[in-house]
Every structure is written in structure tokens, then in C-alpha cells.
Amino acid sequence: MKFGVVVFPGSNCDRDALHAASHSAGGESVALWHKDSSIPDGIDCIILPGGFSYGDYLRCGAIARFSPIMKEVIAFANKGGLVLGICNGFQILTEAGLLPGALLRNTSLNFICRDVHLHTENRSTPFTSAVPDGRILRFPIAHGEGNYFADAATIEELEAENRVVFRYCTPSGEVTPEANPNGSAHNIAGIINKQGNVLGLMPHPERACDAVLGNSDGLAVFESLAQYALSTVL
């Protein structure tokens, strides 16, 4: 399994993603510079990492979306390649139109940096197949603009097509308003595109991939991807 992690000016979780994909999950990972105009052969999954690309100027992800590499990322996604957008990466995916909706300011107006609990709503995706049934995941969040918004028709479509992949919940798995850290519609923490190969989420699985750091729940995402890659080869 080979991961390509895009490095934008202002990315700050690129190293975490590279480390999680290779060291923790046992894959291979390479950094891709935002000015590159091609994606090396053999990449199975592109990660758009967290951070503050272009200083969050104008809107989060708005400038990064027009980086030269994004043209290639969009083409890669349209050909069925796996794309994982984490935090700022999720924001970039919505700005690029690869995922519907937008991320608004947190309703509290605070930058929130803490662990959240997630219910995996759809375990039939390349990103979640290794999440054990009924297992509540604990991932960190660190964002000021994570309040998922889309018009009512889009939300309805996401729900009907089982494309809400992760929802904020209590430690015991109840989806309640109190468990929603940022005001996201329907407690949405992560969604997938119609084709099922592009996932965006605000929480950070790559920051929760090492028992030595106190949390390895995020490995489930990378293990799912590795299993998927293996299944497509065999």
C-alpha cells in the first residue's frame, strides 16, 4: 500500500500522516509537493493532511484547492483513486467540489483541540472496513472551522445513500447534540463521495496511530485501506 501525502505551504499534519501510513500502518508513504504537476506511479491513496494551507487566507482550503497538484488529485479521484482528506484536507476537498457542502466556523467560535468520540455509520467503505462492529473510535480534533454545512437536499441525499461515514457521539456511542463539538449538521464528522473513493473527515486518525502516544484507534482507517489495496490486487 503506497500513500502520497500532499504538502501544502502551511500543512502541519503531513509528517504525522507520513509516519502513520508507513511506520504505524506498515505501508509506504511519500510526500508530494503542492507545486508538482504529476502524481508518481504506484500511489494507491492520496492524503490531504491537516494544517492551515496558505494560512487559511480567504477561506480554509480555498487557495490550496487551486494548487497545481490539485488538478492531478481531482483526476486521480475521478479515475477511482483513493483520496483521504483530514481536517484542512476535508476543507480542501469541499472547496474543490470533490465532496459536497462546506465547513463553517464552529458554533462556539472557539478553536477546539480535544478528543472526540465517533460512531462509524458505514463500515462498507475502503476507509472503514477494518473498524470492528460497534466499536466507538476516539480521535483528536483541532479546528476552528469544522461545522459541516450543506443544504437540506444534500444532507438528505448523504443520509439516504449512507454517505455519512462518521458521526460525533458520546463515549457510549449515542449521537446527541451534547456530543457535537462544532455544530455540524446531523453530527456529521466525515462523509464519502458517491463513488465511495473520496473520504473527508475533521477528526485526525493519523494523530491516533501509536499506543505509545496513548491512542491507536486511528490505525483502523489505515488498516482498512491496506486491506482494500490487498483485495484489489488479489
Add this chain to the structure above:
Amino acid sequence: MQTFHALITITLRKGILDVQGKTVEQSLHSIGFDTIADVHIGKHVELNVRAESESEAYALVQDACAKLIANPIMEDFHVALQPVASETEAV
């Protein structure tokens, strides 16, 4: 070619809760500005654009707003144009 100055006002789309606006409104009320209501916070962008006509300039700025300056999923924008006096006119 003429130069036009554009004033672009960007606000959250109607129907989206403007938490910043609400917070400022509550703060205004707490210091006695009881008659102030409907506070909304937005962004203000200014730019110059060269075009053959005002309508062409308007269309160009609208396109730039739709593609980059605003995000129509969550924001409304309003463009106001003014011709910039050319150098010859200025002399």
C-alpha cells in the same frame, strides 16, 4: 480598455446562523445598544479590473467571486463597480 474598481461584500448565506453576528449583537445589547438588531459579519474585498465595458467587468468579477473569492455553498456576495478615472482624464 477601462479600469473599474470593485467593492465586493461577502456574507453568510441567508438561513445560515451567523454566530459572530449574534455574539456581537448580544454584546452590543449588553452595553446598552438595545435598538440594534440583525447584526451580520462579513468580508469586504476590493480589487481593480480592466475590461472593455462595465458589463464585461461585472461579469468577470461575478465569475471570480463564484470560483474563488466567495464560496456560493455558504456565502452570498454582492459586487459594486465604479469606473476608475483614466490617466488622461485625470490630467
